[in-house]
Amino acid sequence: MYLLGASRRNAAFMYLGMGVRAAYAIGLHRHDIASLFSANEGRAREQLWKGIRILDLFMSASLGRPPSTSELRDTTNPQNYSACNDLSMIFELILTDVYAKRMISPEILERISKHLRRWTAQCGEGLAVDGIEQDDLIRDQNGEEQPNIGLIHLKLTGHWTVMLLSLPFLHKAVSQHVEDNEQSAQGTAKRSSSSNQVLVHSCLESAVRTVDLLQTLVRTGTIPKRLPIVGNSAFVSGLVLGAAIFGDFDNSFPLEKSLHAARGVLDRFSRYDAVAKRHLMILDHLQNACDIYMDNRARLRMERQRHLVNGLFGSIHTIGKSPLRNSQQPEGNSRIGSTDGIQTQPQTPRPGQVANEMTEEQQGFLMEGGEQTEIDVDISADAFLGISPNMLWFDSFDTTMSLFPIVDTQIMGDEMMANGVNNQE
Numbered sequence: 001m002y003l004l005g006a007s008r009r010n011a012a013f014m015y016l017g018m019g020v021r022a023a024y025a026i027g028l029h030r031h032d033i034a035s036l037f038s039a040n041e042g043r044a045r046e047q048l049w050k051g052i053r054i055l056d057l058f059m060s061a062s063l064g065r066p067p068s069t070s071e072l073r074d075t076t077n078p079q080n081y082s083a084c085n086d087l088s089m090i091f092e093l094i095l096t097d098v099y100a101k102r103m104i105s106p107e108i109l110e111r112i113s114k115h116l117r118r119w120t121a122q123c124g125e126g127l128a129v130d131g132i133e134q135d136d137l138i139r140d141q142n143g144e145e146q147p148n149i150g151l152i153h154l155k156l157t158g159h160w161t162v163m164l165l166s167l168p169f170l171h172k173a174v175s176q177h178v179e180d181n182e183q184s185a186q187g188t189a190k191r192s193s194s195s196n197q198v199l200v201h202s203c204l205e206s207a208v209r210t211v212d213l214l215q216t217l218v219r220t221g222t223i224p225k226r227l228p229i230v231g232n233s234a235f236v237s238g239l240v241l242g243a244a245i246f247g248d249f250d251n252s253f254p255l256e257k258s259l260h261a262a263r264g265v266l267d268r269f270s271r272y273d274a275v276a277k278r279h280l281m282i283l284d285h286l287q288n289a290c291d292i293y294m295d296n297r298a299r300l301r302m303e304r305q306r307h308l309v310n311g312l313f314g315s316i317h318t319i320g321k322s323p324l325r326n327s328q329q330p331e332g333n334s335r336i337g338s339t340d341g342i343q344t345q346p347q348t349p350r351p352g353q354v355a356n357e358m359t360e361e362q363q364g365f366l367m368e369g370g371e372q373t374e375i376d377v378d379i380s381a382d383a384f385l386g387i388s389p390n391m392l393w394f395d396s397f398d399t400t401m402s403l404f405p406i407v408d409t410q411i412m413g414d415e416m417m418a419n420g421v422n423n424q425e
Contacts, residue, residue, distance in 0.1 A: 003015065016055055090115045127151075160236060163203050173247055231279065259290065263283050
C-alpha cells in the first residue's frame, strides 16, 4: 500500500508477488490450516489472506496482468461469511473466464450474474466479519463524522465488477453505432445493431453511481490525500462514460455531468498522486474529444432543419458575399445524386484533428451547406460523425436489435412546410 501511495505500481506489483509466494508457503490460502491455530491467530491469518487477495486482484485488473492468487475455499458458506472474500472470488471469475479468454458465452454470463445477485442479497450479513460498519458515516476518536471508507471501497469494487462484466457489450454497442453512422453517411442501408440493452444500461448505471458515490466522499475535507482504489474507480468510470457519449447514450444517462464529476475527483487527488495526475490528463483529452463530438452532432442536427427555417423566414445568413461559399465544396461534405437531389453533410474532425483547426468561417460554411436547393431530411438522427473511437469488442455476440428506434422526420417536415405555405397565403 505504501508503494501504491507513492505511485510506484510496478514495484508494488513485484513485492506483492513475493508476498503471495510467502503466503502460499505458510498456508494462508487454506482455511483448514487456519483452524489449527488459536482463534485470534486464525482470524489474523484470514484477514491477512483477505488483504492479499484484494490487493492482488486490484493490481491485476488496473495493470492488465493475470492475478497471482486463486481462491480455494467456499466463499458462499454462510458460516463466517465474508462479503469481501466472496466479491473477490466473483472478480477473479471475470478476469479468468472472460478477459483471459477474450470471449464471453451466455453460460458464463448467467453464472457470474447469478453470483452477483446472490452477493448483493447476502452482502449485509458479511460486513461484520470484514469489520465494516453499515453506516455511510462513522465517528472517529474525536467524535467527528467521517465517511466510511471501508464500505465505500466495497461498493466501488461491486460497481467495478458489474462494469467489467458488461463492458464488452457497451463496446459492441458503441462500435455498432459508429459503423451504422458510417454506412448512413455513405448512403447505404443501416443494418440492425447488435447489443444487449440491459447489459449496456447496467454498465452505464454502475459508472454513474460510482461517480455519485465518489462525490459524497470528496466533499469531506479530511479524507486521505492518496486513495488508489478511489482514484482508479474514478478513472474507470470516466472512461466508460466518455466511450458511451460516442454511442449517443447521453440521451438516457447524465454522462456529461458524471464525466465532469469524475474529472473533479481525480483533480482532487492529482495534487499528491502522480497516477491520479496521469489519469486526469487522459480524461481531459477524452473530455475534449467528447465536446467536439457533441458540438458537431448538435450542428448536424440543426443543419437538417435549415430548409424548414428558410421556408418560414428566409436564409438570412446567406446575405452578402463569402469566399468560402463561392468556392468549391469539399468532396467529403456532399453527396450528389441524380434522383435524390443533393444531400449535404457537415464535415467533422477526424480522430486526431484539433478543434481549433476549424475556423469560424468554415463552421459558417458548414451551416450554410453551399448553394444547394433541396435537402433530403429522411436521414436518421444519428448520421455519420467524424470522431470514431477505436473500440475493442468480443466477436461472440453478433445478433441483436437496435438500442434506440429512430424517429422519421420526413412526415414532420412535410407538415411544417405545408403549414408555412398556408400561413403565407
